[in-house]
Amino acid sequence: MVQNFKIGKYLILRRITQIGILLLFTFKSTEFILFGNLSSSVLLNSIKLSDPFAYLQIFLASFTLNFEFFLSALVIFLLYAVFLGRAFCAWVCPVNLITNFAELIRRYLKPAKLTNFKANTRYFLLFSFLLASFLFSEPSFEKISHIAIITRGIIFMQSSAIFVGILIFLADLFLQRNLVCSHLCPLGAFYSLISRYSLLKITYNLDKCTKCAKCINICPEPQVLNLVTKYSGKVLNPECIKCARCVDVCDDDAINFNLINFVKGKK
Amino acid sequence: MRRKFLVSVAKLVAIFAGIFSFLYLKKDENVSSSKKRLTTSFYLRPPGVLNEKHFLSSCIRCGACVKACPYNTLKLASFNDNASNGTPIFYASKIPCYLCDTLPCIAKCPSDALSKDILKQGIKSVNIGRAIVDESSCVAHFGIQCDACYRACPFLDKAIYLEYKRNERTNKHAMLVPKVNYDYCVGCGMCERACITKIPAISVLPSDFILGQRNDNYVKGWVEGDDSILKDVNTNKKLDKNKAMDYLNGAEF
Ligand code: SF4
Ligand code: SF4
Ligand code: SF4
Ligand code: SF4
Numbered sequence: 237m238v239q240n241f242k243i244g245k246y247l248i249l250r251r252i253t254q255i256g257i258l259l260l261f262t263f264k265s266t267e268f269i270l271f272g273n274l275s276s277s278v279l280l281n282s283i284k285l286s287d288p289f290a291y292l293q294i295f296l297a298s299f300t301l302n303f304e305f306f307l308s309a310l311v312i313f314l315l316y317a318v319f320l321g322r323a324f325c326a327w328v329c330p331v332n333l334i335t336n337f338a339e340l341i342r343r344y345l346k347p348a349k350l351t352n353f354k355a356n357t358r359y360f361l362l363f364s365f366l367l368a369s370f371l372f373s374e375p376s377f378e379k380i381s382h383i384a385i386i387t388r389g390i391i392f393m394q395s396s397a398i399f400v401g402i403l404i405f406l407a408d409l410f411l412q413r414n415l416v417c418s419h420l421c422p423l424g425a426f427y428s429l430i431s432r433y434s435l436l437k438i439t440y441n442l443d444k445c446t447k448c449a450k451c452i453n454i455c456p457e458p459q460v461l462n463l464v465t466k467y468s469g470k471v472l473n474p475e476c477i478k479c480a481r482c483v484d485v486c487d488d489d490a491i492n493f494n495l496i497n498f499v500k501g502k503k
Numbered sequence: 504m505r506r507k508f509l510v511s512v513a514k515l516v517a518i519f520a521g522i523f524s525f526l527y528l529k530k531d532e533n534v535s536s537s538k539k540r541l542t543t544s545f546y547l548r549p550p551g552v553l554n555e556k557h558f559l560s561s562c563i564r565c566g567a568c569v570k571a572c573p574y575n576t577l578k579l580a581s582f583n584d585n586a587s588n589g590t591p592i593f594y595a596s597k598i599p600c601y602l603c604d605t606l607p608c609i610a611k612c613p614s615d616a617l618s619k620d621i622l623k624q625g626i627k628s629v630n631i632g633r634a635i636v637d638e639s640s641c642v643a644h645f646g647i648q649c650d651a652c653y654r655a656c657p658f659l660d661k662a663i664y665l666e667y668k669r670n671e672r673t674n675k676h677a678m679l680v681p682k683v684n685y686d687y688c689v690g691c692g693m694c695e696r697a698c699i700t701k702i703p704a705i706s707v708l709p710s711d712f713i714l715g716q717r718n719d720n721y722v723k724g725w726v727e728g729d730d731s732i733l734k735d736v737n738t739n740k741k742l743d744k745n746k747a748m749d750y751l752n753g754a755e756f
Binding site: 264267271272273275276277278284286287290291294297298300302304305308341344345373374375378379380381384385388391392394395396399402405406409410 | 509513514517520556557559560561562563564565566567569570578579581582583587588589611613614615
């Protein structure tokens, strides 16, 4: 009944980083490793990191440039733009835990699709939030961000996170598959926009592929796998969240991370 | 068939979970009616906030200030609070700001939301709010001796001082009543926390709620340097000759 839901090593690794980062933020005794939350933090008591999208909103809202603050956002920007691509969504964001769970239940229940949001809606929302930040002099997405509410809820034990978490879960379960993360989330859209030229990519090998389509089936952003069954190459579409579910479910070793292949010397 | 049944069961569970969590959220607010009065109508911002508008445009809602505070004074506003979601606030009657010498909340703030200038100028330049005394419930105004707020204040004898007053009722005792000097009070709320009455007779409100602004032309001649407020005043008189003519030639004459 449940097709190809397989727990693979990348899934386990992702859960470890996701939950690990949250735990490091939560406990007072680990503050020297990570201090703050996903909006802005200090790593190892020295390196300041900030969410570049939040920084952009603050810049538009206040039009002041705090150099240190700017640098802290730049570090994260470069980390994703140059190396990791949109990996934030799969490896850090706690909302991913909820939406993946909703997706799992969805595979059992197979409820009908109720809404029909397009994947481009998020870019429209991204732009609207930036405009609103400028107009109302307040980082407008940060004000209502479901990601921030869930993160704060976990780190600071706030009960409103339960409510918002349930709403996200229900939306993903009953309205549309991956509605929140793959269609609406402006932060996901932001990371998609900046990660076109990132180094980390998924590679696909047509010669090994047996065309079982398990990867397309499991992918939260299936449009990025348009090369599958057609030609070998890298998944260039920046909407790929590097969750490596496709790598996990592929029984034929046709899909992999380019860097890991590179290290193994396979090329 | 079985799947449809499962779907409807899941929907039911979901609806109940939704209602439950909503009620659970509501429960947070109704701690007690007296607390509710104080906690839902206004809030205080951490030290270092220049003004609400500037603060809202620069706070990234990271909670660094909240974590840095050794007294757990601050908390991040959630949807239950009036303040913009995710911004730091505190309620003086619960835990006041202890005005730590090093102001760790400001030091940890990554953005300009909490002004680093305050950090250099020290706690005297903090501007959270101003304390105000309700004389109808302050027992010192009844003639009973109480100086809890006076002693709690970090600017002892400056921000709160005790004023001698004749007790008109007994005609032979003196009353010592607390007065707040707004040149020194920074709004830390220590007095509010210390106040002995059921609901504090002295409470701190955000500065904007309390402070007025005098006109430029009222200069305290007896205070040295007070005329500095005239420095930037525009003294050019703009006389319009035509105005007088128009007046005389106007329809009313
Ligand atoms: S799309 Fe948004 S909510 Fe989903 S994982 Fe990415 S950042 Fe988090
Ligand atoms: S000055 Fe000290 S007590 Fe007051 S909010 Fe800052 S850290 Fe907390
Ligand atoms: S540390 Fe600064 S930016 Fe972070 S929540 Fe506090 S005031 Fe806002
Ligand atoms: S709020 Fe109260 S304790 Fe704090 S400075 Fe003002 S008068 Fe003193």
